[in-house]
Amino acid sequence: MSCYSRVKRYNEAMTDQNTQQPMSSALRIGDMAPDFEARSTAGPVRLSAYRERWLILFSHPADFTPVCTTEFIELARQADEFEARECALMALSVDSLFSHFAWLRLIRDRFDVEVRFPIVEDPTLVIGRAFGMVAPKDNDSATVRTTFFIDPAGVIRAMTCYPANMGRSIPEMLRMLDALQAIDAQDALAPANWQPGEPLLKSPSQDLDEVFAAKDGTDWFLRETKKGKRT
Numbered sequence: 001m002s003c004y005s006r007v008k009r010y011n012e013a014m015t016d017q018n019t020q021q022p023m024s025s026a027l028r029i030g031d032m033a034p035d036f037e038a039r040s041t042a043g044p045v046r047l048s049a050y051r052e053r054w055l056i057l058f059s060h061p062a063d064f065t066p067v068c069t070t071e072f073i074e075l076a077r078q079a080d081e082f083e084a085r086e087c088a089l090m091a092l093s094v095d096s097l098f099s100h101f102a103w104l105r106l107i108r109d110r111f112d113v114e115v116r117f118p119i120v121e122d123p124t125l126v127i128g129r130a131f132g133m134v135a136p137k138d139n140d141s142a143t144v145r146t147t148f149f150i151d152p153a154g155v156i157r158a159m160t161c162y163p164a165n166m167g168r169s170i171p172e173m174l175r176m177l178d179a180l181q182a183i184d185a186q187d188a189l190a191p192a193n194w195q196p197g198e199p200l201l202k203s204p205s206q207d208l209d210e211v212f213a214a215k216d217g218t219d220w221f222l223r224e225t226k227k228g229k230r231t
């Protein structure tokens with residue numbers, strides 16, 4: 001069975017048998033990202049071929065729309081930053097491959113930016129639905145701005161969802177990636193507003209002797225690691 005058929009089967013299983021409406025994807029942090037194969041602006045892609053590096057898979061509502069255009073320009077400008085973190089980018093929308101091509105040509109001509117990361121076509125929304133990128137009861141075929149951070153083992157480690165009328169923050173995408181990589185590398189926790197180079201937090205002690213021996217009342221559960229470092 002092809003990867004694409006597997007996603008289709010998954011989608012059938014996700015259909016409400018009474019209403020025949022697709023149910024919301026049950027994907028959660030910690031799940032394996034469903035595999036798929038599809039056409040993209042960079043040729044055929046298969047999600048599982050990205051194992052052993054990080055992957056940010058993200059959907060956008062439609063080509064030739066203002067907010068999406070600003071996101072793609074900014075992501076292409078920051079492509080080296082993602083590459084430096086060994087993270088691939090992969091975009092997806094319902095638009096056809098030829099719409100994607102025409103949009104990228106216009107972005108190149110008008111803004112002097114070449115978008116080289118793959119943009120997947122998903123005309124049947126089979127992938128978008130498998131990933132919960134489409135509101136289940138929405139008659140609109142557009143996907144929302146969902147972003148999946150997928151680790152080198154193919155596990156979904158974080159996801160965000162922005163509305164169609166608000167663009168994502170590319171610095172925040174990089175910060176999330178930095179945080180995920182840093183907590184993996186140091187087996188630690190990232191505190192609020194963490195930035196690369198700042199200390200992380202140690203996991204709380206699970207040993208009562210350590211709790212009693214702690215210097216103060218918080219020292220056993222709220223402790224910084226030594227200086228944070230980029231992976």
Ligand code: BEZ
Binds near residue numbers: 062065069164165
């Ligand atoms: C936009 O990218 O500008 C956009 C897309 C869909 C709905 C509204 C805005």
